Amino acid sequence: GQNIDQPTEMTATEGAIVQINCTYQTSGFNGLFWYQQHAGEAPTFLSYNVLDGLEEKGRFSSFLSRSKGYSYLLLKELQMKDSASYLCAVRAPGGATNKLIFGTGTLLAVQP
Amino acid sequence: DAGVTQSPTHLIKTRGQHVTLRCSPISGHKSVSWYQQVLGQGPQFIFQYYEKEERGRGNFPDRFSARQFPNYSSELNVNALLLGDSALYLCASSLGGSSGVLEQYFGPGTRLTVT
Numbered sequence: 001g002q003n004i005d006q007p008t009e010m011t012a013t014e015g016a017i018v019q020i021n022c023t024y025q026t027s028g029f030n031g032l033f034w035y036q037q038h039a040g041e042a043p044t045f046l047s048y049n050v051l052d053g054l055e056e057k058g059r060f061s062s063f064l065s066r067s068k069g070y071s072y073l074l075l076k077e078l079q080m081k082d083s084a085s086y087l088c089a090v091r092a093p094g095g096a097t098n099k100l101i102f103g104t105g106t107l108l109a110v111q112p
Numbered sequence: 113d114a115g116v117t118q119s120p121t122h123l124i125k126t127r128g129q130h131v132t133l134r135c136s137p138i139s140g141h142k143s144v145s146w147y148q149q150v151l152g153q154g155p156q157f158i159f160q161y162y163e164k165e166e167r168g169r170g171n172f173p174d175r176f177s178a179r180q181f182p183n184y185s186s187e188l189n190v191n192a193l194l195l196g197d198s199a200l201y202l203c204a205s206s207l208g209g210s211s212g213v214l215e216q217y218f219g220p221g222t223r224l225t226v227t
Contacts, residue, residue: 098204099160104152
């Protein structure tokens with residue numbers, strides 16, 4: 001089966017750091033993605049991990065542990081515009097190269 | 113350059129009707145994928161087309177079908193609409209081939225409401 005778990009909602013303060021966790025149990029693994037989705041808009045690509053470790057990109061970092069089926073997205077120096085839903089997605093191997101299995105998303109609210 | 117475009121932006125249909133959703137990929141992109149996103153959930157994979165051929169299908173009933181045209185635009189068709197088909201339908205395009213998912217860009221979506 002395919003199962004991706006994320007917290008439903010999180011709240012953080014402007015300027016702070018927040019970590020959004022994602023655990024997955026999938027039949028096969030070929031990379032993990034994080035997307036940001038503002039209300040009423042399309043998801044936009046944030047990060048991609050296929051090997052264990054930390055990938056840093058500006059204020060955003062993503063970590064992967066394949067043995068634990070675990071990833072997190074770290075957002076630093078939070079800004080109000082970071083209020084959005086954050087989607088964790090696993091790429092399934094074989095078949096469709098673009099098939100992503102998404103979690104339900106974590107709705108992050110950044111407060112002043 | 114224009115991004116992925118989808119039409120219509122919003123649509124209201126009645127149960128049992130048929131609907132056609134359209135997607136134009138980014139210029140030069142040959143792969144189009146369709147996702148269904150129910151309110152409060154993550155997107156669910158429906159189809160991928162690459163070079164006009166179906167390359168993958170998600171766990172959706174046969175009421176859902178799609179095709180890709182020679183200009184790489186795509187249509188998603190849903191027959192015999194059910195209330196549960198109400199969702200945001202997202203189209204994503206990519207170059208395709210080995211470049212695959214890293215260059216996948218989503219369109220703004222079509223919001224379908226079935227009454």
